[in-house]
Amino acid sequence: MDRLTPDQRHKCMSHIHSKGTKPERLVRRWLWTHGYRYRLNVKSVPGSPDIVMRRYRTAIFVNGCFWHGHHVVLPPAGSGMDVALSSDCCKIPRSNRPFWVEKIRRNQERDQRNCQLLVKNGWQVITVWECQLRPDRVEQTMCGVERLLNENLLSGYRLKGPKTYTPEEETSLPLAAEEATGYQPRKHIEVVAAIIRKKGLIFATQRGYGEWKDWWEFPGGKMESGESAEEALRREIREELSADINVEELLCTVSYDYPKFHLTMHCFYCSLASEALHLNEHESARWLSQASLRSVRWLPADIEVLEKIHFL
Numbered sequence: 685m686d687r688l689t690p691d692q693r694h695k696c697m698s699h700i701h702s703k704g705t706k707p708e709r710l711v712r713r714w715l716w717t718h719g720y721r722y723r724l725n726v727k728s729v730p731g732s733p734d735i736v737m738r739r740y741r742t743a744i745f746v747n748g749c750f751w752h753g754h755h756v757v758l759p760p761a762g763s764g765m766d767v768a769l770s771s772d773c774c775k776i777p778r779s780n781r782p783f784w785v786e787k788i789r790r791n792q793e794r795d796q797r798n799c800q801l802l803v804k805n806g807w808q809v810i811t812v813w814e815c816q817l818r819p820d821r822v823e824q825t826m827c828g829v830e831r832l833l834n835e836n837l838l839s840g841y842r843l844k845g846p847k848t849y850t851p852e853e854e855t856s857l858p859l860a861a862e863e864a865t866g867y868q869p870r871k872h873i874e875v876v877a878a879i880i881r882k883k884g885l886i887f888a889t890q891r892g893y894g895e896w897k898d899w900w901e902f903p904g905g906k907m908e909s910g911e912s913a914e915e916a917l918r919r920e921i922r923e924e925l926s927a928d929i930n931v932e933e934l935l936c937t938v939s940y941d942y943p944k945f946h947l948t949m950h951c952f953y954c955s956l957a958s959e960a961l962h963l964n965e966h967e968s969a970r971w972l973s974q975a976s977l978r979s980v981r982w983l984p985a986d987i988e989v990l991e992k993i994h995f996l
């Protein structure tokens with residue numbers, strides 16, 4: 685029997701809700717004690733993120749690993765493929781499995797929609813996972829969050845930036861002889877990427893680290909000296925996904941100028957030679973159909989590849 689009246693019960697529940705989950709409180713406490721100020725569950729911001737930091741134009745989501753399917757790869761809805769794989773921090777129960785898979789899928793899809801909407805509105809999004817807040821990892825995780833916040837603050841300044849000048853101003857300015865300031869040639873990076881195809885779907889992975897954290901890409905990585913593209917690709921996929929692949933044919937080579945380096949990426953059609961995939965480095969992964977290909981936020985260089993893909 686409920687000893688509280690409905691009204692008392694409601695107050696009690698909404699009080700619990702307003703305090704947030706334990707991982708959420710942990711993140712908030714860390715930010716607060718390090719001098720950061722924020723708002724909680726701001727309804728006017730898309731997806732009402734757990735933590736909103738306007739000054740940094742940043743929304744932080746603190747995700748429970750089970751409910752949001754951390755490291756879990758789900759097959760596309762209605763594809764009939766059973767490749768939903770549990771991960772170390774999200775074990776999908778064996779009983780009533782389809783129910784849990786759908787539940788997690790809906791949460792992942794909502795997360796993705798919120799993220800896209802936020803990015804479209806000029807917000808930066810940081811996702812912190814429950815398992816990254818374990819006592820042995822929390823400090824490293826939060827220092828990473830702090831670094832991202834500061835980058836976001838700086839990129840905000842860069843966006844507003846100094847006012848652009850007009851050609852008239854230019855002609856009225858005296859010419860200046862520039863000293864030869866050691867212009868660094870932009871670093872050149874050569875990478876290989878795997879377009880893994882299976883039954884009308886391709887495999888996409890989400891970055892779990894670095895400046896482009898949370899963006900989507902084709903798995904792969906840097907070629908090492910003395911390695912052929914094919915060897916590099918097989919090695920990278922073994923490291924990243926614990927999987928063996930057949931490298932089939934070159935789809936295309938794209939070049940892209942990132943702010944800090946110039947990228948050349950050789951993209952190969954591949955197929956899986958082994959069934960299981962394990963996300964060793966990535967945050968998340970998805971099998972995408974032609975229709976859902978653009979439903980994730982691709983890295984700029986990878987976008988150029990999308991149009992060229994032929995689905996099997």
Ligand SMILES: [Zn+2]
Binds near residue numbers: 813
């Ligand atoms: Zn996790």
